[in-house]
Amino acid sequence: MSDHKTHTTHKPHGGLARQSTNLIEKSATFNNISEKKSSRKDKRSNFLSLGFFGEGNPSRALFNQTKNILVIGCKNAGKSLLLRNISRTCEVRTMRKLNKHQNTINSLPALTIQTVPTIGVENATCTFDNQPLAFREVGSQLSPMWPSYFEQSSTIVFVLDVSNCSKISGPATEIQSMFHNLMSGQSGKPKGVAIVLNKSDVASAEDVEKVTGFLRVKELCEEYSKHYNVPKNQHLAIVLEISSSTGYNIQELLTWLS
Numbered sequence: 273m274s275d276h277k278t279h280t281t282h283k284p285h286g287g288l289a290r291q292s293t294n295l296i297e298k299s300a301t302f303n304n305i306s307e308k309k310s311s312r313k314d315k316r317s318n319f320l321s322l323g324f325f326g327e328g329n330p331s332r333a334l335f336n337q338t339k340n341i342l343v344i345g346c347k348n349a350g351k352s353l354l355l356r357n358i359s360r361t362c363e364v365r366t367m368r369k370l371n372k373h374q375n376t377i378n379s380l381p382a383l384t385i386q387t388v389p390t391i392g393v394e395n396a397t398c399t400f401d402n403q404p405l406a407f408r409e410v411g412s413q414l415s416p417m418w419p420s421y422f423e424q425s426s427t428i429v430f431v432l433d434v435s436n437c438s439k440i441s442g443p444a445t446e447i448q449s450m451f452h453n454l455m456s457g458q459s460g461k462p463k464g465v466a467i468v469l470n471k472s473d474v475a476s477a478e479d480v481e482k483v484t485g486f487l488r489v490k491e492l493c494e495e496y497s498k499h500y501n502v503p504k505n506q507h508l509a510i511v512l513e514i515s516s517s518t519g520y521n522i523q524e525l526l527t528w529l530s
C-alpha cells in the first residue's frame with residue numbers, strides 16, 4: 273500500500289513509557305457512543321504478549337462482518353474514555369483519508385472530555401480498515417453478568433487502571449476467572465482477548481513489568497492460546513499498555529481488533 277507510513281511517538285511521561293509505532297491508514301466511521309503496515313515485525317513489537325497479526329489471523333475469516341467487542345473492567349478503569357478516543361481516532365483517520373492526507377494521527381491533543389459512570393451497557397460502532405466494529409461496554413456493576421456476554425462477542429477487551437497499584441489487585445481475580453470461563457468452553461469458540469493497561473500517561477503509573485508479573489497476564493495469555501492450539505505468532509491474546517487520554521497505542525489496539 274502506497275500510503276503506509278511508520279511513525280514513532282513517545283509517551284509524555286509516566287512509568288509505562290514505550291515506543292509506539294503507528295500503523296496503516298484506515299478508513300473509518302463512528303457513531304457517538306453516548307446513546308447508543310511499515311513492517312509487520314514493527315507492529316508486533318508493540319505488543320507485550322500475543323496478538324492477532326499475520327496471515328494466520330483467524331479473525332480474517334470474518335473480514336467485513338461486524339466484530340462484536342465486549343469492553344469490561346473495573347469502575348473508573350477508563351472504558352468509556354477508551355471508546356471515545358477510538359471514536360475520535362476513527363473519525364480523524366476517515367477525514368484524513370478522504371482528504372487524501374497521508375499523514376497519520378500521532379499529533380492529536382489529549383482527550384479532555386468528561387465521562388460519566390456507565391450505568392448498565394453502552395454501545396458504540398465504528399469502522400476501521402473497512403472492518404465494522406461494534407463495541408459494548410458493560411459496566412462494573414454488572415460484572416457478575418459479564419460471562420453472559422462472552423458468547424456473543426468475538427473479542428473481549430479487559431481494561432485496567434494501572435495508575436495506582438491499589439487498583440490492580442481487584443481485577444486480577446476477574447481476569448483469571450474470565451480466562452477460566454473462556455477455556456471451559458462455556459462461552460463458545462475461542463475469542464481474542466486484549467488486556468489493556470490503561471492510564472499509562474499518569475506519572476505514577478505502575479511499571480508495566482511489575483503489573484504484568486503481578487497479574488500473571490502473559491502466562492494466562494499463553495495458557496489460553498495453548499488451550500486452543502493457537503500458535504503464539506497468531507496472537508490470540510494480547511497485553512497492551514495504552515492511554516485513553518493521550519491516545520497512546522489506540523491505533524495499535526484498533527489494528528489488532530480489526
Ligand SMILES: Nc1nc2c(ncn2[C@@H]2O[C@H](COP(=O)(O)OP(=O)(O)OP(=O)(O)O)[C@@H](O)[C@H]2O)c(=O)[nH]1
Binds near residue numbers: 348515
Ligand atoms: N489520565 C488518564 N485518565 C483517564 C484515562 N482513562 C480514563 N481516565 C479518567 O478516568 C475516569 C474514569 O474514566 P471512564 O472512562 O469513565 O471509566 P469507566 O471504566 O468507563 O468507568 P465506569 O463506567 O464507571 O465503570 C475519568 O475521569 C477519565 O477521564 C487515561 O488513560 N489517562
Ligand SMILES: [Mg+2]
Binds near residue numbers: 351353388389409
Ligand atoms: Mg464507563
